[in-house]
Amino acid sequence: MIDLHAAVEAVLPGVRADLERLVRIPSVAFPGFDHSHVRDSADAVAELLRGAGMPDVRIVSTTAPDGTPGQPAVIARKPAPEGAPTVLLYAHHDVQPAGDLTAWEQDDPFQVVExxxxLYGRGVADDKAGVMAHIAAVRAWGEDLPVGLTIFVEGEEEYGSASLEKLIEEYRDELAADVIVIADSGNWDIGHPALTTSLRGIVNAYVEVRTSTHAVHSGMFGGTVPDALTILCRLLASLHDDNGDVAIPGLVSTEASPLDYPEERLRTEAGMLDGVEFIGTGRIVERMWTKPTATVLGIDAPGAQESANALQPYARAKVSVRIAPGEKDMDAYAALKAHLESQNAWGAQVTVSLDQGGNPCVIDATGPSYDAARDAFAEAWDGVRPVDIGVGGSIPFIATFQELFPNAAVLVTGVEDPDARAHGPNESLHLGEFARVCLAEALLLRNLVK
Structure with missing residues (x-):
């Protein structure tokens, strides 16, 4: 039997070098960005998979329900030895935009700095390290893979995976597996692995306010004519009560795991300033994992510096609601829409429109495949057994995998630690944890055939 500890250690230098090359490709799938980089990223992933010995590698795509072309995904397959299970390894090769460049502690977010x-760089943790963890496991096993393997690396997860459900349906037979590993989450702490067993869903919506056909002088008309921006502020303020709990009637809340999340740890990980208080009520893990949230993501209105003394006739905001396990995304959208429309006290024209929705999920992490994963994690982390955690973020397509492959065990893992800062400036990857993740995945493939 192959010495997986030594094999993974031997491939890690090359895995790191290839990770850095992937990060240098700015594969942002958002509108307005150069999508040729996403295609370049898919090409690079496909080449890495071929080089790792995967015999059947293809780049595929489809269209979103609205007809918009989807971004390229990579499917690589190697058939199972007789009697062995087939494992699907998922990750995504697209990344978030870099955001505020002045907030990065390096000149170029798409260069890797140690x-x-x-390692620091956009996408180094979310999720190009997930891609490379899969490749590390394949390289470590070489020609001796004990299971059938399908590797599925998509290219638009950060922008909502609009075409993914259709893509999975079109390639359902090729993606069918006994075990599905989703490498897009994180661990409980540095030195303490985790399996993610619940994720919140998401509803993003736009709220538009119109009050008049044109802007008018704020001195001459102020005090009688309402302005759209003030009304929008009132609507957005109504999303929370005085405690900071979400005030949208009808949304679901559930109980979370018994894990304790110390307040000081949370303050440090979130970078909270002195004097800033937590919002909401209840246990921290419930507020972060199993209760709804409402966040104002952005506002379309005149900037403060260039604003005129005028009553604005139009203003718009984008609102994101994370929904608890047990909620349905369209039910939550209906509740958000009804709430905002009910708060319009001055008769403005208020329009609420859906941007995207995605359902939450809960995973019953019991059975032989989960036991194999927990044993693999414990071995990779020197005897520290994983805990089951929830995640406040959303991966809606997990519910799609559960629906289309109801007999498959779905394992949600990942490379991130609490200081990875995914989606923000100075995103980073802890090298020691990354090595353990690569080892754990190689060990999991072994354990699944024990």
């Missing part, structure tokens, strides 16, 4: 045992 500091204090961490």
């Amino acid at each position: 500091r204090n045992g961490r």
Whole structure:
């Protein structure tokens, strides 16, 4: 039997070098960005999979329900030895936009910088390290893979995976597996692995306010004519009560795991300033994992510096609601829409429109495949057994996998730790944890055939 500890250690230098090359491709799938980089990223992933010995590698795509072309995904397959299970390994190769460049502690977010045992760069953790963890496991096993393997790396997860459900349906037979590993989550802490067993869903919506056909002088008309921006502010303020709990009637809340999340740890990980208080009520893990949230993502209105002394006739905001396990995304959208429309006290024209929705999920993490994963994690983390955690973020397509492959065990894992800062400036990857993730995945493939 192959010495997986030694094999993974041997491939890690090459895995890191290839990870850095992937990060240098700015594969942002959002509108307004150069999508040729997403295609370049798919090409690079496909080439890495071929080089790792996967015999059947294809780049595929389809269209979203509205007819918009989807971004390229990569499917690589190797058939199972007789009697062995087939494992599907998922990750995504697209990344978030870099955001505020001045907030990065390096000149170019798409170059990798090492500091204090961490690699910094956009996408280095979310989720190009997930891609490379899969490749590390394949390289470590070489020609001796004990299971059938399908590797599925999509290219638009950060922008909502609009075409993914259709893509999975079109390639359902090729993606069918006994075990599905989703490498797009994180661990409980550095040195303490986790399996993610619940994720919140998401509803993003736009709220538009119109009050008049044109802007008018704020001195001459102020005090009688309402302005759209003030009304929008009132609507947005109504999303929370005085405690900071979401005030949208009808949304679901559920109980979370018994894990304790210390307040000081949370303050440090979130970078909260002195004097800033937490919002909401209840246990921290419930507020973060199993209760709804409402966030104002952005506002379309005149900027403060260039604004005129005028009553604005139009304003718009984008609102994101994370919904608890047990909620349905369209039910939550209907509740958000009804709430905002009910708060319009001054008769403005208020329009609420859906941007995207995605359902939450709960995973029953019991059975032989989960036991195999927990044993693999414990071995990779020197005897520290994983805990089951929830995640406040959303991966709606997990519910799609559960629906289309109801007999498959779905394992949600990942490379991130609490200081990875995914989606924000200075995203980073802890090199020691990354090595353990790569080892754990190689060990999992072994354990699944024990």
